[in-house]
Amino acid sequence: MKSPLLHSVIGVLLVFGQISIAKAQKQPQSRPNIIVFLVDDMGWQDTSLPFWTEATALNKRYHTPNMERLAREGMKFTNAYAAPVCTPSRTSMLSGMNAAHHGITNWTSPQRNEPTDAKDDQFLPAEWNYNGLSPQPGIAHTLYATPFPELLKAAGYYTIHVGKAHWASAGTPGANPYNMGFMINISGHAAGHPQSYLGTENYGNIPGKATPQAVPDLEEYFGTETFLTEALTREALKALDEPIRNKQPFYLNMAHYAVHVPLMADKRFYQKYLDAGLDMQEAKYATMIEGMDKSLGDMMDYLKARHVDGNTIIIFMSDNGGLSLAPPRGGPAHTQNAPLKAGKGSVNEGGIREPMIVKWPGITRPSSIANQYVIIEDFFPTLLEMAGVKNYQTIQKIDGKSFVPVLKNAAYTxxxxxxxxxxxxxWIPKDGPGINYCSAIRQGDWKLIYHMRDSSMQLYNLKNDIAENEDLSKKNPEKTTQLLKQLRDQLKNWNAPMPVDKKTGKPIAITSGL
Structure with a gap:
């Protein structure tokens, strides 16, 4: 027989238990913090972490232990893509639209509201949205769209932008991160690269010498030896303090200016690359890669020290392929991303295939590898799904496809x-491999490249020929015709910008072989 005292104790415990259950049922599920760690102009091969089936000489050149660490803790994507240059990729990410659809097909200017195309003897510039992405209607030559940070902010996320923005031309609403849904902005504006990476040069902010590329907001580091990548990292970690302290979910758009030109040595790492036999330009580039990687490691260490790493998603990505113009790169032109062909500005693999890693604690399996192809506009629906944002409304139609199923199952195909x-x-005065006036389409292992100048095309099987050396268009006319028709129809459906033929005064059309 139980004593009255025991009955009383059991009763109290039951009451407290019911109260605790009720409280737990009322509390919303903890939403993950999200960091997109976006690097500028970093190639698929610019890392000691191989994204191919084997390590290459370039993988052995670089030192990125924190990318290796992130891949061990998460999932590596071997077939991740962006656009050939920066602004189209960055606006695709924020809008969820393909560049051919949103019409921001080239980089936007930090100082003028006009096309940035180089002059050409054959074509006049296409009618593209050279003023970039706009969260407000009525701005000439822009895409009016809903940026996903605005949706995250409305859902209760603390939204932070650090580093390069470059979504719109100077003086338009989209150039300012505060107008794009960010509550905090550090150093983001209309420019696409820094005037200087050096604190001793005030990152370009020297009276009488400053250009539109001078990096704003970092006065604390003026006159110091602090490299720009380091300064941005320190400021990003400061900005994370408030949401972590208040237990508010955060989204951090960590968008480094590195490794975009101007190539400048991060002195912390320079001598070892010279000692390794690299020329001065390539040694500078390697230091910028390693400084970027240190930033990633510092961020991961910070999250762990603050005990939020277990509920923080990190997505590592680059906005286009590695620069392969020489100069400023050392070595022969268009070899810096081998075995991939060409580099930044090209629709060949060297210009669009990117290093991508995702760590989602409890979802992605450590050291997993995904071979499913994804593209930069997929970030929009993916990030919102990760954050649990449902039934959202956007001005634009979304082209991206969530890759959450891939994160849950690396074998997803x-x-x-x-x-x-x-x-x-x-993009540049002289045409290069896949550079200037080109389109491309991929389905499965097949990829077709179309050249607008002469309507020529190449068909590649990427599984067997990642270097795009063997043109199979003549051997596979049916596949060539199928992909060309799909490309033509999709560009027409999206009303994609096309260059204007100087002889006819009309936009060109894809007609060859159809």
Whole structure:
């Protein structure tokens, strides 16, 4: 027989237990923090972490232990893609639209509201959205769209932007991160690269010498030896203190200016690359890679020290392929991303295939590898799904597809999906492999490249020929015709910008072989 005292104790415990259960039922599920760690102009091979089936000489050149660490803790993507240059990728990420659809097909200017195309003898510039992405209607030559940070902020996320923005031209609403849904902005504006990476040069902010590329907001580091990558990292960690302290979910858009030109040596790492036999330009580049990687490691260490690493998603990505112009790169031109062909500005693999890693604690399996192809516009629906944001409304129609199923199952495969790249612009004065006036389409292992100048095309099987050396268009006319028709129809459906033929005064059309 139980005593009255025991009955009383059991009763109290039951009451407290019911109260605790009720409280737990009322509390919302803990939403993950999200960090997108976006690097500028970093190639697929610019890392000691191989993204291919084997390590290469370039993998052995670089030192990125924190990328290796992130891959051990998460999932490595071997077929991740962006656009050939920066602004199209960055606006695709924020809008969820393909560049051919949103019409921001080239980089936007930090100082003027006009096309940035180089002059050409054959074509006049396409009618593209050279003023970039806009959260407000009525701005000429812009895409009016809903940026996903605005949706995250509305859902209760503390939104932070650090580093390069470059979503819109100077003086338009989209150039300011505060207008794009960010509550905190550090150093983001209309410029696409820094005037200087050196604190001793005030990152370009020297009276009488400053250009539109001078990096704002970092006065604390002026006159110091602090490299820009380090300064941005320190400021990002300061910005994370408030949401972590208040237990508010945060989204951090950690967008480094590195490794974009100007190539400048991070002195902390320079001598060892010279000692390794690299020329001065390549040694500078390698130091910028390692400084970027240190930033990633510092961020991971900070999250662990603050006990939030177990509920923080980290996505590592680059906005386009590695620069392969020489100079400023050392060595022969268009070899810096081998075995991939070409580099930044190209629709060949060297210009669009990116290093991507995702760590989602409790979801991604450590050291897993995903071979499913994904593209930068997929970030929009993926990030919102990660954050638990449902039934959201956007001005634009979303082209991206969530890769959450891939994160849950590395073996996930969809070989029927089409990916598109469209560059109807002239990026540099001289054409290069896949550079200037080119489009491309991928389905499964097949990829077709179309050249607008002469309507020529190449067909590659990427599984067997990642270097895109063997043109199979003549051997596989049916596949060539199928992909060309799909590319033509999709560009037409999206009303994609096309260059204007100087002889006819009209935009060109894809007609060859159809």
């Amino acid at each position: 969809d070989n029927q999906r089409f990916l598109f790249w469209h560059y109807p612009n002239k």
